[in-house]
Structure formats: C-alpha cells, structure tokens
Amino acid sequence: MRYTIDRWPKHSLLTIVSLTRSPTHALTHSLSSETQKQKKHRNPYLMQLMEELEQAYLDQSMDPFGLYVYGMVLKEAQTDTLTCPRPAHSILVESILQFPYNWSAWLDLCDVLASAKGDTAALEQQVEQALQPTLATHYMYHFFCAHLMSHHHQAHEDALVLYDRLFEPIPDQPLFATTYLKSQMGVVHYHLREFEQALEWFHQIQDPFLLDNKDVYSNILYVREDRVALSQLAHQAVQVDKYRPETCCIIGNYYSLKQKRQKAVLYFQRALKLDRNFTSAWTLMGHEYVELKQTESAMEAYRRAVNVSPKDYRAWYGLGQTYEFLNMHLYALFYYRKAAVLRPYDARMWCAVGLCLVALHKIPDAIRAYERAVAQEDTEGIATQKLATLYRQEGRHEEAAQCYLRHLELRYLVTNPSPSSTSPTLDAIVQGVVVEAPEAEALVFLAHYHISHREYDTAALMCSRLVEYPGPEKEQAKGLLRDLRSRGRRLAAPSSRDGIPEENKDSSSNFEFSP
Amino acid sequence: MPSTPGNVELQVDWDPATVQSELLQATAILSHRGLKLAAKWAAEQLVGITTTSNGNGSTVHMPEISDLTPKDWYAKSLMDLGEYLHAAAILSESTDDVLLIPGPAADLSAFGIYLRAYALYMAGERRKEEEHLELQR
Numbered sequence: 012m013r014y015t016i017d018r019w020p021k022h023s024l025l026t027i028v029s030l031t032r033s034p035t036h037a038l039t040h041s042l043s044s045e046t047q048k049q050k051k052h053r054n055p056y057l058m059q060l061m062e063e064l065e066q067a068y069l070d071q072s073m074d075p076f077g078l079y080v081y082g083m084v085l086k087e088a089q090t091d092t093l094t095c096p097r098p099a100h101s102i103l104v105e106s107i108l109q110f111p112y113n114w115s116a117w118l119d120l121c122d123v124l125a126s127a128k129g130d131t132a133a134l135e136q137q138v139e140q141a142l143q144p145t146l147a148t149h150y151m152y153h154f155f156c157a158h159l160m161s162h163h164h165q166a167h168e169d170a171l172v173l174y175d176r177l178f179e180p181i182p183d184q185p186l187f188a189t190t191y192l193k194s195q196m197g198v199v200h201y202h203l204r205e206f207e208q209a210l211e212w213f214h215q216i217q218d219p220f221l222l223d224n225k226d227v228y229s230n231i232l233y234v235r236e237d238r239v240a241l242s243q244l245a246h247q248a249v250q251v252d253k254y255r256p257e258t259c260c261i262i263g264n265y266y267s268l269k270q271k272r273q274k275a276v277l278y279f280q281r282a283l284k285l286d287r288n289f290t291s292a293w294t295l296m297g298h299e300y301v302e303l304k305q306t307e308s309a310m311e312a313y314r315r316a317v318n319v320s321p322k323d324y325r326a327w328y329g330l331g332q333t334y335e336f337l338n339m340h341l342y343a344l345f346y347y348r349k350a351a352v353l354r355p356y357d358a359r360m361w362c363a364v365g366l367c368l369v370a371l372h373k374i375p376d377a378i379r380a381y382e383r384a385v386a387q388e389d390t391e392g393i394a395t396q397k398l399a400t401l402y403r404q405e406g407r408h409e410e411a412a413q414c415y416l417r418h419l420e421l422r423y424l425v426t427n428p429s430p431s432s433t434s435p436t437l438d439a440i441v442q443g444v445v446v447e448a449p450e451a452e453a454l455v456f457l458a459h460y461h462i463s464h465r466e467y468d469t470a471a472l473m474c475s476r477l478v479e480y481p482g483p484e485k486e487q488a489k490g491l492l493r494d495l496r497s498r499g500r501r502l503a504a505p506s507s508r509d510g511i512p513e514e515n516k517d518s519s520s521n522f523e524f525s526p
Numbered sequence: 527m528p529s530t531p532g533n534v535e536l537q538v539d540w541d542p543a544t545v546q547s548e549l550l551q552a553t554a555i556l557s558h559r560g561l562k563l564a565a566k567w568a569a570e571q572l573v574g575i576t577t578t579s580n581g582n583g584s585t586v587h588m589p590e591i592s593d594l595t596p597k598d599w600y601a602k603s604l605m606d607l608g609e610y611l612h613a614a615a616i617l618s619e620s621t622d623d624v625l626l627i628p629g630p631a632a633d634l635s636a637f638g639i640y641l642r643a644y645a646l647y648m649a650g651e652r653r654k655e656e657e658h659l660e661l662q663r
Contacts, residue, residue: 052654052657052658053654054647054650054651054653054654055650055653055654056627056646056647056649056650057650059627059646060643060646060647060650063629063630063643064643067630067639072634072636072639073636073639073640074589074636074637074639074640075589076559076561076636076637076640076644077636077639077640077643079561079640080640080643080644080647081643083647084643084647109589110552110555110588110589112548112549112552112555112556112564112568113552113556113561113564114563114564114567114568115561115563115564115567116564148537148538148539150538150540150545153538176538180538180540185576186540186542186545186575187571187574187575188574188575188576189570189571189573189574189575190570190574191567191570191571191574192571192574287658
C-alpha cells in the first residue's frame, strides 16, 4: 500500500456512492478519458496557504505541526511545479527535528526525496547531514531509512538489516515486534522473491483485521497458487472492509487465480476507484489485460503504474512484454532495460533484454546480457542454455561447452537438490538429468566437443544418455557411439581422461557440430 | 542513501520502557492534533512493544498537549466531523463571502495556525477529489 500523508480518507462516502452507481463502466473508456485529462487538478488553496504559512514561518509563530503542514503544502506545490519560497525537505526536516514521532512527516520526506529532480544524492546527503547530529541513533530515523532503502532505492538487503535490528536489537529480546514491522519484513522478502520467508513474517502478524499490506500477502499466495489460503484471505478481507484497495486487490488476485480474468479486472478497477495511486492495482490489471490479449489496455495500465510509481519494475517489465508481443523489439528493449536497472540482480530482467537483442540481431550485446543473467542466480538454467547457443553461433566453442555443461548441472539440481558443499559428479548429472530438447542439444554438442578433445569416454557417456531420447539427437548419438566403439577397438590405449593421449596432437576437429 | 544506520557497528540504545513512554506521549499528541494516520502508526508500534517495567519517563522534550481556546476547540470539533472549510473559516478573519477564505485571525495560537492550515488544505483536497469524480461521469 502506498502510504500517503494524513489526508482525505481513502474510501470517502463520495467514492463509495460512485462505485455502486457505475459498476459496469467499460475500462477502456474511462482509461482513455483519464489520460486525456493530463491537466491535473490542483488544491485551490495551495497558493494562499503557501503565502500565509511562509509569513507565519518568518514570524516564527509555528510549532512542529504547523511546520509539518507547511512542508506538506510545499511538497504539493513542488509536485505541481509551482515556485516555492523554500524547499519542502528543509521544512519537513525542521518539523521532524522538533518532533520526531510524526511518521507522516517522515513519509512525506521520503516522497520528496524520491520524486526530486536533478541531483537526488546531493539532496539526500543534505537531509542526512541535517538529521544525523541529533537523530542518528533514534529509532524513528532507522524506520525512515529502512523505508527509504526498500521503497525508493530497491536496497532491500540493507533495509532488512535495519528492520532486523529494530525487531531485535539485543538477541532474544524483541523490541519492535509490531504488526507494521512484520508486514514490512514480509514486503521486503517479497521484493527479494524470498517467498517462504515473506510468508513466515506475514503469518506472524496474526491480526486478520489488519488489512495494510495484505495485498502483497495475496500476491505471494497467488504466485504459490495457494487457492485455499487466498480464498480464505479474500473472505476475511471482505468481512473486515469491502471498500479498501487492499481488499479489492486480494479479490482480484483470487479471481485471477481462478482464471476469471474479467472479474479480476473489475476488482482491480475498483481498487483504483478507491485510490488512483494504488500502483499494485494498475500493474496487476495490466497483467490481466495481457492474459486477455487486450494489448492496448494492458499498455495503458502499465503506463499508469509507472507514472504513479517509477520504481515499480513489474510495470516496466510488463510494458516490455506488451511491446514484445507486438514484435516491436526496440521499444521492448527500452522498457526491459528500465526494469533491469531497477533490479540488476534479477536474472529474468537480463534474459528479457537478451531476448530482444537476439531478435534485433545484436548478438555480441545479447551475449553480454545473458552473461549478466547467468552471473545472477539462474536457477532454472534458462539463461545458461541461451548463452550456450549464442556462444556456439559465434564459434566460441569452449565457452559454449562450459555453458552447456552448466545448463545440464542446473537442470539436474532442479530435480536433485544437493547439499551446498558438494557439486554433483558429471556421471550423476548426465545419468540423472531429465532430458528434453534443450538438454538433448547440450548432450550432442558436448559429445562432439569431447570427441574433438579426445575424451572418448566422456563423449560416450553423453551419447549413451541420448539413446533413449525420442528425437533426432538419438540417431546422431547412435552414430557417434558406433564410431567411438570402432575407434576403441583400434586404440589399445586408455582415453585422454588418463592424460595420456596416444594419437597426434592435431586437435582441430574434422567432425561437424550439430546444427 | 543514508549510510550511518546501515553500519551495523552503530551502537543503539533503545530501552523498551523509554520507547514505550515516548510513543505513548507521541500517540496522544498526534491524536489530539487530528493526525490520524501518524497516530495510528505510533500506536501500532506502541502495542507491539513488550516491556515489564513502566516507563521511567523519557528525557526527550515533548510538546505539551496545548491548552485550547474556545475557537480552537470549536474548529477542532468541526475538523473531526469533516467540516473542513467551516473549521478553517472559524479561525480566519470574519467574512460573508463563502468563495474566499480570508487570512488567519489576528490572535491565533500555534495550535490555531496549525489547525487552520490543515483544515484549509483538507478542504482543498476534497474539492480536488470532487472535481476529479465529476469529470469521470
């Protein structure tokens, strides 16, 4: 949930009335009229307030709360690009220094830092320097830093360190064992795609009436396809408060999991009627439109998402996907790159970039992208396999062989997770891996490769695995095996695996590599 | 990005009893000021803290829950009911014209200055929201 400042309650009577009156409003209609209205509505008293509060500031007649409202007003004015007598962040900092317990002020400060144009690092340093002398060890400052790191810097690991310390500064003596902190832990682990841990934290909350961040919880349940838990959560949320964006998103996820896409869209729309700036709902709605093959609506939804929240990588990635779907690879590449910048440690982003580059025939760049993907955790082995084929295309056979082997290992580990300290043996990998088309391709390549390096036993190992595989590689493998056996009869010597090659050293291959 | 708190060697000295006392006072103040979300956040942290001893009182200076003038009280009660424009008007110079809110009344306390500004801001936010909804129909 995007936590906004103390302001107009999210589900006003007005919005509820409009909700019940127009439930079947076609989304495309309302969406396009939304974007046409780029002219923003402005708070009509903004200018007057700025003048009056500036005067009060100069008269020094404001307490920390007056300062807070002034900071809020300046923040709004800055968003509307009005000229301000002084920057919002300085007033918010003053308010905080006088009264550090106003979480809304901290959040607004976060927002100001996040949406600053120009040199944001310098601005952050300024704020740091103003706050640290008195507040460096204050828990409120730590909460603020954790929030800033996670929400605006994608520095989730760093945020975890801070939340850990707030939760339990002294081992076995929990301090801030609060529902808020547990939710944040859940959210941060979610962003790190550590779903098990995220779930553990959410389960610790034990307050079914608390709806904050429960939409993130529902995302996790959705990803894990836990229909039962999601259904339970949805029913609970509806009982507690039907008219909250979190509830609507939970229900949207529920219907989405049941493949009832139109209903899901309806509920995400409702979430947005309740809160236009609920980024999650825009992004999730985009996903539904993609499933419904309504590409234009999907693009519109993702665009709204990135407008509201430029740091939401899922929306950038979604835009990339829709353009890819339209075969507009240059555009797709642009958007995938944006997502990759936000999550450089996520292999999927680099895979997407790589895929586009291949489609654009920029093979060397594609190779670099896949190398980056492989450097992150490529647990499914997909990036490794792609990289292998690219290396092979470019004639980089050594690297190709390494990649193909690594791919086989990764695929093997998917079904046979081994303890971290021991790597599986080559034998184990080859015998145990599930062979489908990519693995067959790998095995054939490696067979030829090992033959060219006179490692005939290894080559034979590869081939024998292919004998059962129902595909074209089977015949190739059989042919190679026959060749190897006849070669074996001619040679009385052990294979080069013993390090004693008997034949000439000419290692240039006369064999053809499989296509 | 703030660097110091990420440094795990930084010594923190958060005594549960003190923290509890601070948050208790802060919640009361925020609630009194009508900053509902901030009050909720502070109270949410407050209930999550377990401590055996009662707060030995924080040494941190807390603003007093101010004494309010009759006008302050009236305006605050209007705020609580969502009559934002009315609340702001009470704390402004008198007028017959509802289209314009005059400047702040002459003898406003710090609380009055705060409340009037907040009320006016909220009135504006409501207007903004109404315009948006009207255009959607």
